[in-house]
Structure formats: C-alpha cells, structure tokens
Amino acid sequence: MSDAQMTSEALETADAGKPQRTMGRFNKWDTPWLNGKLLTGAGIILAILVMGLIGRLVWDTELAFTGSSPLNLPPVGFENNRGQVGEWAHPLGTENSGRDMLAVLLLGTPNTFLIGAIAAAAGMGIGIVLGFSSGFIGGWVDGVIRLAADVTITIPALMVLVVISAVLRQIDLVTMALLIAAFAWQSPTRLIRSQVLSMKESGYVRMAKLSGASTMDIMFKEMLPNLIPYLFASFIAGATGAILAAVGLETLGLGPQRVPTLGGTIYDAISAAALLRNMWWWWGLPTVLLALMFVGLLLVNLGLDEIANPRLRKASK
Numbered sequence: 001m002s003d004a005q006m007t008s009e010a011l012e013t014a015d016a017g018k019p020q021r022t023m024g025r026f027n028k029w030d031t032p033w034l035n036g037k038l039l040t041g042a043g044i045i046l047a048i049l050v051m052g053l054i055g056r057l058v059w060d061t062e063l064a065f066t067g068s069s070p071l072n073l074p075p076v077g078f079e080n081n082r083g084q085v086g087e088w089a090h091p092l093g094t095e096n097s098g099r100d101m102l103a104v105l106l107l108g109t110p111n112t113f114l115i116g117a118i119a120a121a122a123g124m125g126i127g128i129v130l131g132f133s134s135g136f137i138g139g140w141v142d143g144v145i146r147l148a149a150d151v152t153i154t155i156p157a158l159m160v161l162v163v164i165s166a167v168l169r170q171i172d173l174v175t176m177a178l179l180i181a182a183f184a185w186q187s188p189t190r191l192i193r194s195q196v197l198s199m200k201e202s203g204y205v206r207m208a209k210l211s212g213a214s215t216m217d218i219m220f221k222e223m224l225p226n227l228i229p230y231l232f233a234s235f236i237a238g239a240t241g242a243i244l245a246a247v248g249l250e251t252l253g254l255g256p257q258r259v260p261t262l263g264g265t266i267y268d269a270i271s272a273a274a275l276l277r278n279m280w281w282w283w284g285l286p287t288v289l290l291a292l293m294f295v296g297l298l299l300v301n302l303g304l305d306e307i308a309n310p311r312l313r314k315a316s317k
Helices: 004-018 036-058 099-137 139-152 157-167 173-181 186-199 203-210 214-249 262-271 280-310 310-314
Strands: none
Touching: 004 036, 004 099, 036 099, 036 280, 099 139, 099 173, 099 186, 099 214, 099 262, 157 173, 157 214, 173 214, 186 214, 203 214, 214 262, 214 280, 262 280
16 A cells, blocks of 8 residues: 555544534524514514504594593502592593593504604604715715704704794694604714715725716615614614603693693693592503603614624624
8 A cells, every 4th residue: 555545544534533514504593683672672662552553443442532431430450539449341440531541542652652753754764865965975065964963953952842832723643743853853864974974985885886876876775775774773763752752742731632642641640630639540551651662662772773783782692
C-alpha cells in the first residue's frame, strides 16, 4: 500500500470519529415580529376591541341613552348607599341619569379607540409626506418643513385644543380626531426625515437613481417599505398620545356630547360627584379600561421598537 493511500485512509478514519456538523434548519417562527411584548400588547388591545364589537351584538346598546334604566344601581354582587343591590339586567350597574354602564362602555370604548386611530393616521400621513420631502429633496423644502415642525411643536397643544373645543358648539368624533391630528404630525415628520437622511445614500437608492426612477418612486416604492417597523411604532405612539389628549379634553367637558366615550363617562361621573356618593363603578370601570388600553399600546410600542432596533432586540434576549 502506498504512502498516499495510507494517508488518505488515516484522514477518513479521523473524520469518521468526529461529530458530523449539520446545517441548521430555518425556523419560520424565529422572527422579530413574534416577540412577547408585541403579542401581549396586541392581545390586550384585540380583546378590548373584540369585546366591544361582539358586545354590541349580544347586548342592548339602547340602554346607553338617558332614562333607559333604573338609577344608581351598583354592579351585581354589590350594594349602594341606599341599600340597593345589583341586578343581572344591569350587570355593571347604572348611573344617576338611568344609563346602563355596560352599554355605555360597549359604545364608548370603540369610540375612544376611533379617535386615536383617526388622529394617528392623519398625523402619520402628513408626517410621511413632509418627512420624505424634507429628507430626500432637501434644500429650501427641507428648511421650510423643519422650521414649521420646530415652531409648531413648541405650541402647547392641549391649551389650543381647549380653546378651539370651547368655541365649537358641537363636536363629533371625527372633528375631535382631526383637531388632535393638527398637532400630531411634527414627531413623525422629524423621525421619518432622520431615517430618510440615513437611507438616501445607500446603494439601492443610488441604483434606483441611476436606473432613472422618479423621485416619488424612489421615496414611496423603494425607501418606504424599509421604514414599516418605524412607521408602525410611530403610529402606536401617536394613537396613544391622541387618546390621552382626547380623554383630557373629554374630562374637561369639551368632547363629543351625543356619543359616549370613556373620557366623557369619567367627566359625567366627576360632575355628578360620583366619588362622594361612592359610585365607584361609574368612574372606576372606564378608568380601568383606559389603563388596560394604555398598557396594551405601550407593550405594542415596545415590541415594535425591538423590531426596528436590533440592539434592543439583542438586549432583551
């Protein structure tokens, strides 16, 4: 046997004694979109919305109008100051104008969400257009947009909204959402502008320019899809701020008057001295729903931040 054959056999024997390395299989569940914070927050928000939507089908929402139910009934299992006990006909109790609290919450919760969603969507839409124009086009366009954002972001939005809402005789959900959106575009604009500035010199953007793609195509077909995690996170943050602003206006009595909202329900409870009368279910139940809503939105926002920022994702592991 030759030396080459002996060497070859020795190498094969040595390789056979070593553990064989196998290439890892791709796990379709190993995705940053499936993180605990995002799933938990989305579950909380979805549960609240589903209960609000399904509840309208199984419960008489006409009970949310004045005089439709007995007055001041406590929830089932409790007793009020007058010795009245709760009834299953009104499981979450009633308030002093004869409105069923379950019906009020079933209508008020989606309405509160709707205000936040409309305001955030409008503010995000303005922010996308202005942010891309400022960061990609540059020049005097960038200067004007940055100046407008820097000036308006210093305006005390809540004070201006209080004055405007006080002047308007009637205000509905959409009007309130658009008023809030007028002060909700500055942060998305600045965030998107900073991201566009860091992306505009990347290789695929240069290739798109060399291929003759238009400015609109480059901004909204090439660059926009890469900002989806940032846009989602900014949308959730905007919705949270819009809901908080709406609740602040509603608790001052400046919200929609013809449709129930969570903030409007708390305002009615404060106006009727529910705290002094120990009617905790009147102000407590909408407060708990708002707290759950904000916790859910916060968790979703944190989850989206981890998706957009790989450093946060690695730190959380």
